[in-house]
Amino acid sequence: MAKNKNDLQQYQVRKTKGWVNVLISIFLAIWAIINLYPLYWMFTFALKDNKQILDTNKFGLPEGAPNKWFWSNFKEAMNTGPIGRFFLNSVIITFATIVITTLAAMMASYAITRIRWRASEMMNRIFMLGITIPIQASIIPVYLVVSKLKLINTPIALIVPYSAFSLAMALLICNGFMIQIPKELDEAAYIDGCGRGKVFFSVILPLMKPAVATTAIYTFLQCWNELMFAQTFLTGEDYMTLPAGMAQLFGSHTTEWGPIGAALVIATMPTIVFYILFSRRIQDSFIAGAVKG
Amino acid sequence: MKSKKYDGVTIFLFLLPALLLFVGILIAPMASSAINSFYQYKGFGQKTWLGWDNYKRLFDKDFPAYIQFKDSVVHALLLAAFSVFIQLPLALGLALLLGRGIKGERFFLSVNFLPVLISTVVIGQLWLKIFDPRGLLNSLLRLVGYLKEGDDNIQWLAEGQGKLLYSCFIPMLWQYVGYHMLLMYAGVKSVPTELREAAKIDGATDWQVDRFVVIPSMKQIVKVSVIFAVTGSLKSYDLIRIIAMNLSTKDASVPSTILMDYMTLRGEYGVASAVAVLLILLCFFFAILISTIFKERD
Numbered sequence: 001m002a003k004n005k006n007d008l009q010q011y012q013v014r015k016t017k018g019w020v021n022v023l024i025s026i027f028l029a030i031w032a033i034i035n036l037y038p039l040y041w042m043f044t045f046a047l048k049d050n051k052q053i054l055d056t057n058k059f060g061l062p063e064g065a066p067n068k069w070f071w072s073n074f075k076e077a078m079n080t081g082p083i084g085r086f087f088l089n090s091v092i093i094t095f096a097t098i099v100i101t102t103l104a105a106m107m108a109s110y111a112i113t114r115i116r117w118r119a120s121e122m123m124n125r126i127f128m129l130g131i132t133i134p135i136q137a138s139i140i141p142v143y144l145v146v147s148k149l150k151l152i153n154t155p156i157a158l159i160v161p162y163s164a165f166s167l168a169m170a171l172l173i174c175n176g177f178m179i180q181i182p183k184e185l186d187e188a189a190y191i192d193g194c195g196r197g198k199v200f201f202s203v204i205l206p207l208m209k210p211a212v213a214t215t216a217i218y219t220f221l222q223c224w225n226e227l228m229f230a231q232t233f234l235t236g237e238d239y240m241t242l243p244a245g246m247a248q249l250f251g252s253h254t255t256e257w258g259p260i261g262a263a264l265v266i267a268t269m270p271t272i273v274f275y276i277l278f279s280r281r282i283q284d285s286f287i288a289g290a291v292k293g
Numbered sequence: 294m295k296s297k298k299y300d301g302v303t304i305f306l307f308l309l310p311a312l313l314l315f316v317g318i319l320i321a322p323m324a325s326s327a328i329n330s331f332y333q334y335k336g337f338g339q340k341t342w343l344g345w346d347n348y349k350r351l352f353d354k355d356f357p358a359y360i361q362f363k364d365s366v367v368h369a370l371l372l373a374a375f376s377v378f379i380q381l382p383l384a385l386g387l388a389l390l391l392g393r394g395i396k397g398e399r400f401f402l403s404v405n406f407l408p409v410l411i412s413t414v415v416i417g418q419l420w421l422k423i424f425d426p427r428g429l430l431n432s433l434l435r436l437v438g439y440l441k442e443g444d445d446n447i448q449w450l451a452e453g454q455g456k457l458l459y460s461c462f463i464p465m466l467w468q469y470v471g472y473h474m475l476l477m478y479a480g481v482k483s484v485p486t487e488l489r490e491a492a493k494i495d496g497a498t499d500w501q502v503d504r505f506v507v508i509p510s511m512k513q514i515v516k517v518s519v520i521f522a523v524t525g526s527l528k529s530y531d532l533i534r535i536i537a538m539n540l541s542t543k544d545a546s547v548p549s550t551i552l553m554d555y556m557t558l559r560g561e562y563g564v565a566s567a568v569a570v571l572l573i574l575l576c577f578f579f580a581i582l583i584s585t586i587f588k589e590r591d
Binding site: 028133135160288 | 303304308329391403404406432436467472531534562565573
């Protein structure tokens with residue numbers, strides 16, 4: 001009897017002990033707090049005055065009922081500079097970059113993975129160097145050319161370099177997706193009399209929809225935060241991106257913390273709302289890129 | 294069947310947009326930087342041939358500390374070391390734990406990835422306020438009793454006290470743990486469930502499954518993470534620019550701050566190009582080094 005019991009145990013999946021699970025949960029909870037608390041603190045100090053932030057109420061919610069909170073900070077923040085405009089500029093520039101990068105990468109990926117030619121593998125490797133090349137590599141020559149062409153302070157001055165530097169990663173992801181599309185589809189289309197162009201646009205592109213989301217998220221991550229090119233190439237507020245514009249706003253020191261917090265909240269809110277709505281898709285697309293790459 | 298010549302044209306047309314971007318913005322400027330790095334050049338007018346002078350200047354001890362190239366590389370490599378030995382293990386740990394299918398998996402994943410999406414400038418400003426002498430960190434230290442009643446506030450952002458560099462590192466590490474975590478989580482999840490279950494039926498604990506089944510299959514993704522972390526550290530700029538508040542910081546100088554100092558403040562494009570060239574070489578060197586180390590582990 002005892003022997004049988006032993007045998008049975010050997011085939012039972014060993015569960016992690018209860019206290020270990022508790023420890024894991026505590027660790028994860030602490031890490032989640034480390035991630036969230038600074039953001040929570042930002043949201044709360046945006047609604048306080050200096051006395052609360054620095055002295056009487058450092059950690060908690062703003063004092064009093066919500067109508068007593070310092071909503072005026074937001075009004076003041078809006079007056080310091082066109083934060084909404086900066087955000088919109090960033091969205092436009094990032095979106096244009098995503099469109100250009102994705103299209104260029106899809107086309108190149110088609111030529112590299114679906115047409116047989118001798119140097120295709122080599123071509124791919126050369127493009128892949130782009131993953132390692134830092135964006136700093138070209139700032140000086142691009143700056144000189146851009147200023148000669150009188151394109152300083154235009155969105156194009158950012159969109160083109162951003163697209164170029166996002167290209168390698170996008171191509172890597174597109175290749176991963178495109179290899180999985182069966183070759184028979186192309187061949188069937190050729191037999192039906194389609195040319196390469198037709199096959200690309202009406203057979204391949206529709207099947208690459210999942211890749212679009214993935215390249216978009218990686219491209220977004222590469223240009224949304226970019227500060228160096230943005231600060232160098234944009235001089236006026238009209239086209240400034242969020243990073244460049246916000247950096248300029250905070251260049252002029254304000255002693256009141258509340259409006260600064262409010263400005264940070266205004267700049268962050270749309271991203272957070274978007275993330276809450278699409279977090280699963282964003283994560284899944286990101287994960288797809290990691291696996292394909 | 295289509296002729297070879299026709300295909301050649303098609304291939305070229307399909308590659309054209311990517312090639313234009315790649316050659317126009319990456320290759321040609323890199324070549325131009327390499328050439329400019331041997332000249333004295335103010336961005337306009339005559340170029341004067343200097344040979345290696347621009348490079349020598351970067352290592353010349355007579356120049357101020359904040360433009361000493363060697364120091365800036367040491368700072369960047371220190372950041373890389375922190376990233377590889379603290380940030381990545383943390384990311385791997387989180388990825389493995391969440392990959393086991395713990396309760397609230399998606400919630401933790403979302404929360405940990407959130408800082409990645411927030412603008413670096415916002416994060417920089419937020420951490421400036423956290424590190425402010427009267428800011429959150431010192432307040433928390435008082436709350437837990439590390440700072441006593443009469444103690445002075447700690448100057449986290451002051452130059453010359455050896456803390457500024459770390460005050461720049463912490464937000465960087467904090468922001469991108471989630472990025473690496475999600476990359477690695479993808480690796481964890483790509484291990485077939487049957488493999489996991491088979492190992493567990495054989496009596497392996499969760500730790501053993503992670504150690505002997507999951508981690509070995511993640512080599513490729515860990516390699517990518519390490520390359521991103523190291524080259525990312527070498528080219529770091531945004532957060533340092535914001536936290537250190539100006540380019541002339543000797544405590545937190547990195548190659549990019551020196552590059553921008555020479556380019557935008559001094560208008561010395563030759564020396565700035567030399568920094569760019571060295572930065573590219575460093576990035577390639579470390580990317581190849583890391584790939585080789587991972588290959589040898591096979």
